[in-house]
Amino acid sequence: MTDERKKFLADEFEASRAHLKTVAYRMLGSRAEAEDAVQEAWLRLGRSEVSEIGNLGGWLTTVVARICLDMLRSRKSRREESLDPPVHEKIADMATFADPEREIVLADSVGAALLVVLEQLAPAERVAFVLHDMFDLPFDEIAPIIGRTSDATRQLASRARRRVQGKTDVSETGIEHKKEVVRAFLAASRNGNFQALLAVLHPDVVFAPDAAAARFGDAGELRGAQAVATTFKGRARGALPAFVDGGFGFIVRIDDQLRIIVKIGFDGEKIAKIEAIADPGHLEQIEYRLFDQ
Incomplete structure (x- = not known):
């Protein structure tokens, strides 16, 4: 050529x-x-x-x-x-x-x-x-x-x-419900409400942080609602609910800088996976928009 x-x-x-x-x-x-x-x-x-x-x-x-x-x-x-x-x-x-x-x-x-x-x-x-x-x-x-x-x-x-167009179970109503679940999870986390956390978590929920996010929270991969609820109890301060790469999640700002993006996966109406990303190179590649924007 x-x-x-x-x-x-x-x-x-x-x-x-x-x-x-x-x-x-x-x-x-x-x-x-x-x-x-x-x-x-x-x-x-x-x-x-x-x-x-x-x-x-x-x-x-x-x-x-x-x-x-x-x-x-x-x-x-x-x-x-x-x-x-x-x-x-x-x-x-x-x-x-x-x-x-x-x-x-x-x-x-x-x-x-x-x-x-x-x-x-x-x-x-x-x-x-x-x-x-x-x-x-x-x-x-x-x-x-x-x-x-x-x-x-x-x-x-x-x-x-x-x-x-909303003629099946993936309607706007379903989207709004999952948004409320994310908000409820963050509120329960901030308030240290262990039972409220368990109420929105799937029994087999998985928390999967990358290496950088694990250093923020002093925790690696966790499995099960009890372990995940214990880890998130009293946390999520500075977290804002958001659509993340076309799904649900939230972002965390520290000193007015984006430090962590969390993707949330659902099994039915329960949170089944929480993936935390803090690696700066990866953060730059993730698209997000706050729920209220």
């Missing part, structure tokens, strides 16, 4: 980067993971036969969608949930919806609450819904990406749309 061709590809990729990050973030709900997906697309471009790519923007967007689908499936497999069929290789033409102004509006309008809802969708549902309802890609072009027929893809997107 000539230097001129390499420069052309690099320039085209940079021109598409904002769009690709928007697509990836809508699918993954994490800016750090979205950056990883976009970077992987760049690496795959470097390994591809570019002379056979007719629409580079469409090719890149489809590759990012496939990478995101793989990442979503990997999440599900880690949670011991079933996998979807393999992704098809077909390249989709995304030029019909690559509108930067429209994407800016989408970025502003899709808040963390919607990302929480999207997190509840199966990988193929999420990809179908995001590509069709947010980016106007036709079903017959989405279908090869997720390895389904066009009709099956339409049904997946329709089912996802009903869930997003």
